[in-house]
Amino acid sequence: MRQKRAKSYRKLMSLYHINFGFRQPYQVLVDADMCTTAIDNKMELHKQLESVLQGDVKPMITQCCIHALYLQGKVAQPAVDLAKTFERRKCNHREPIDSDECLTAVVGPTNKHRYAIATQSQPLRVKLRAIPAVPIVHIKRAVMILEPPSDNTLREKERMVATSLKPSAQDATLKGQPSTSKEPPRKKPKGPKGPNPLSMKKKKTAETAPKEKRTEAKAGDKRKRNEGDEQDGEGEGGNAGGTGHAAVDIVTGEGEAGQAGGRKRKRKRKTGGAAGGVEGTVTEE
Numbered sequence: 502m503r504q505k506r507a508k509s510y511r512k513l514m515s516l517y518h519i520n521f522g523f524r525q526p527y528q529v530l531v532d533a534d535m536c537t538t539a540i541d542n543k544m545e546l547h548k549q550l551e552s553v554l555q556g557d558v559k560p561m562i563t564q565c566c567i568h569a570l571y572l573q574g575k576v577a578q579p580a581v582d583l584a585k586t587f588e589r590r591k592c593n594h595r596e597p598i599d600s601d602e603c604l605t606a607v608v609g610p611t612n613k614h615r616y617a618i619a620t621q622s623q624p625l626r627v628k629l630r631a632i633p634a635v636p637i638v639h640i641k642r643a644v645m646i647l648e649p650p651s652d653n654t655l656r657e658k659e660r661m662v663a664t665s666l667k668p669s670a671q672d673a674t675l676k677g678q679p680s681t682s683k684e685p686p687r688k689k690p691k692g693p694k695g696p697n698p699l700s701m702k703k704k705k706t707a708e709t710a711p712k713e714k715r716t717e718a719k720a721g722d723k724r725k726r727n728e729g730d731e732q733d734g735e736g737e738g739g740n741a742g743g744t745g746h747a748a749v750d751i752v753t754g755e756g757e758a759g760q761a762g763g764r765k766r767k768r769k770r771k772t773g774g775a776a777g778g779v780e781g782t783v784t785e786e
């Protein structure tokens with residue numbers, strides 16, 4: 502099948518699926534002529550139906566339709582054999598009736614069982630187009646064709662879409678005082694109130710915030726470190742002596758924090774220096 506045709510069939514079947522509840526495997530009622538035509542054209546009916554309906558298919562045949570094949574005698578034996586592989590649909594016509602009439606009766610006025618119909622009968626196809634949502638398949642010049650949606654199908658779809666939208670409006674009126682209940686959603690006055698606040702923030706943080714953060718963080722670190730040093734006493738002396746200079750250099754370059762930390766640092770250096778000697782000898786051993 503050409504891609505363009507497959508695409509349009511897929512679209513059509515999704516319409517039947519979404520709007521009318523068709524589900525795989527699609528039940529396809531096949532009539533007697535369809536069986537003989539398929540045999541004559543050496544078509545694999547089941548496979549063809551699946552490619553046209555774009556999904557799994559369950560072919561079915563009514564009692565009346567298979568009876569019509571029996572009546573044709575030996576000529577139709579291959580078609581009978583084919584039909585026998587299909588699921589039999591009980592139509593409850595005690596005396597077999599005309600295939601078209603049988604199928605019309607089985608589909609009913611609304612096609613509530615969601616059948617697709619594979620038929621070679623032109624009059625039946627015309628009849629079925631009057632019923633919304635009946636996928637109709639026929640064979641033309643050895644090619645199986647899925648009819649485009651009938652006008653009634655499209656109209657019914659529109660009607661269903663319209664009614665599915667109505668309830669919300671009805672609900673609003675039924676609730677009463679929709680104006681009061683719907684006050685909160687009045688957020689309509691939208692407009693440019695200025696530059697994007699996110700972009701503004703970015704600039705601020707880039708210019709000022711980082712410095713503050715840095716100094717705060719470092720002051721905090723220093724305090725912690727100093728406290729730790731005092732508590733530990735002479736434990737980290739050796740290291741403190743070594744890193745002490747570097748720390749002071751950074752601190753003096755950063756203003757307030759530098760002064761505050763500087764004093765502590767001085768004190769620390771006294772103890773650190775003394776401890777450094779001790780530590781150093783320890784580590785050397």
Ligand SMILES: [Zn+2]
Nearest residue numbers: 565592594603
């Ligand atoms: Zn019947």
